[in-house]
Amino acid sequence: MKRRLMGFKSQYLILLGIIFMVVVMFNIGNSSAANTTNLTGHHNGMVKVSSSNYFDPTNNRTKERFKSIDDAVNSENTIKGDTIIVGAGNYIENVNINKKISIVAFTNTNITAKNPDLPIFTISKNGSGTVIKGFNFVSDDPLVSNAILLNFANGCTLSENNFIDVPGISIKIQNSQNNTVSYSSFKDGMDGVDITNSKNIIIKGNSFSQLLQSIFISRSSYIQISNNNITNGRGSDYIVLDNCSKSIIEHNNLKTAINNPTAVNLIHTLNSENNVISYNYMKTLSTMSGMELQNSNSNQVLGNKITGPGTTGCGIQLVESDNNLIKNNVVATLFTGVRLISSLNNSVMNNTISKMGEDGISLFNCFGTEDLKNLVGYNNISSCLNGVQLELSFNNSLFNNTISNSVNNNIYSLNSECNTFYQNTLINAPTGIFFKNSDNCTVVSNFITSNIPDSCGVLLENSNSAASSAVKTVSASKHIIVGSIQVTTLPDIDVNFNRIICPVGIKNGNSMVTVNAGQNWWGSNHPTFTQLVSGKVKYPNWIYMTITTKTQRTILGSKLTVKTSFNNLYDGRTLKSFDKKLGYIPNGTINFFVTNLGKFEGNYVKTESANGEVVAIYSATKLGKATLTSTTDNQTLKSTLIIEPVLKVLNLNTITQRSSQNYNLIELYLNKAIYNYNSTWIELKQVSKPNQLISFKTRRDSTHIYLAPKTALKKGVTYKLIVHSNSIKDDTGNGLSTAYIKTFKL
Incomplete structure (x- = not known):
């Protein structure tokens, strides 16, 4: 009966469904007849429909x-x-x-x-x-x-x-x-x-x-x-923010494939602040730029990728805009990567810029102060006409940038003053740093290296002087690496704490300019200045390299700190150290450590300097005479280290002596000469009486210690002697490494 009812319900539901479908189809048919559709063609890819409709607007409720x-x-x-x-x-x-x-x-x-x-x-x-x-x-x-x-x-x-x-x-x-x-x-x-x-x-x-x-x-x-x-x-711009704040433009894809002579920017902000423009992909064409911030302050431009035709346009441009952060962007194949015009206190950091028709980063008319300066740091710039150019710009800082393969100059300073350049790595350009009509600039601890024939490390030129009469650092077959250069108001130029490795270090053909070139590292402890400098160049002293270890003798298995220092000055007669707070050669200067015996641990074979010092850890793994060698540039220094065996007790002898008083003498024989010992760390006792110590007197010679018990030891009794670790020391101060325990019977 139950099955029959279920079957009847199923048939009834199917019948209702069929009736519903018939009614719906009938209504749709009437609607279609009343609202006949006439297709009148296509409109920009969309079907254009006549005034009649499939069905009228309907309230769904x-x-x-x-x-x-x-x-x-x-x-x-x-x-x-x-x-x-x-x-x-x-x-x-x-x-x-x-x-x-x-x-x-x-x-x-x-x-x-x-x-x-x-x-x-x-x-x-x-x-x-x-x-x-x-x-x-x-x-x-x-x-x-x-x-x-x-x-x-x-x-x-x-x-x-x-x-x-x-x-x-x-x-x-x-x-x-x-x-x-x-x-x-x-x-x-x-x-x-x-x-x-x-x-x-x-x-x-x-x-x-x-x-x-x-x-x-x-x-x-x-x-x-x-x-x-x-x-x-x-039109001119794709996205515009005008007088906007606290807005986000992110993960958009903006590109053009048609030539539009009126196009200016993909993204343009005017009088806007505290906005974030991040992780957009932008591809420009013709004269377009990626983005421009105009009169816009305190914005963040982060992680965008901008590419162009390779000859025109700018990736990111700031015009009269302050306190902005330009970070982690990738800009390629445009005219200029990042350009700052009349802008202050901006940070241009960690960007990757390549293949610019002109400048990787350009600062124009950026008049900063000690407290309000543009910071350009940690950028990777390659294959541009100029890596960074400053024109009519004051009090800006360029630091920790890597700039390579520029067509003209890795850094070009034109009519600019009071700018600071430090810890930059400048690679393979005809000129590393070119100062033209630029005074009172400070360049601290930079690396400049070039394999280009006749390339210049640092070139100084006035409008009234030719390049040949400027301070010129020439690199031929060897790299040059220049550290700090402080360009003061002419006629004096101070060049200090540089690393200058080249056939000609400084060439000054301008008799009105004096180059004060003390406190530099010239690649060796005894530079040949007649070959390294020419013209009006003073070098009252130079940086001198030393190698030191804590001791000249050590024991097998020990580890020792070896230090190469460049914090020394030598004037040809007197060697003295100086405070590294005054300056030091560029961090990252490579030093090589090698040895004929033992080994330098981990990556210490090739070590970079920090604050004028290079530190390595040496392991004494073999006995003998080790020669520790430290090499930087053209200078090699050696230090000798004697590796001795670990101090240990070789044997114990008991000697019976007869005199006015009978007592037994215990002799300890060691493997090397003894410097001193602590008798309180030596214990003598009967095995049967472990808590009762036996008093004794001691004396020693070169390799022996003698113990004379105050009470005669008895034959047939078993004794225990304990010589604790470090209770005996050799003449280098290394103690007994492990306790010596000996049980003996007279």
């Missing part, structure tokens, strides 16, 4: 159908929270939304403005929370203003819409907050998204193509622009 979207929205039966379903077709309307609703369109739902002077959708304050989804906004009327306008509307979502050739602004948001524009397509129109006086707006996952301006934000804050694709803009 009440199932009421309306002749227009506007009727559906403004019906008394449509209440807050309702969803209006719009069928495929072509709609010509202007819709005012004054309640929170969702308007969701089917595929091929096209809409254009009935009155071209008004937006297609206008969402006001009472329409906050509205959703508009799935429409194709199309128009051939050049007078159409905006497709969607949000005015004092909050919490709205505009998603999965297509804007095709909209003559006005596709989405205009003003005086609104907490709205989202997502996963929509904007193509061939004027402006994509325009936001004014708003905050907390999200623009994500959209595509913009061939617009005059894709995204324009003004007088707004907390705007998030992320994961958008923006290509082939027809």
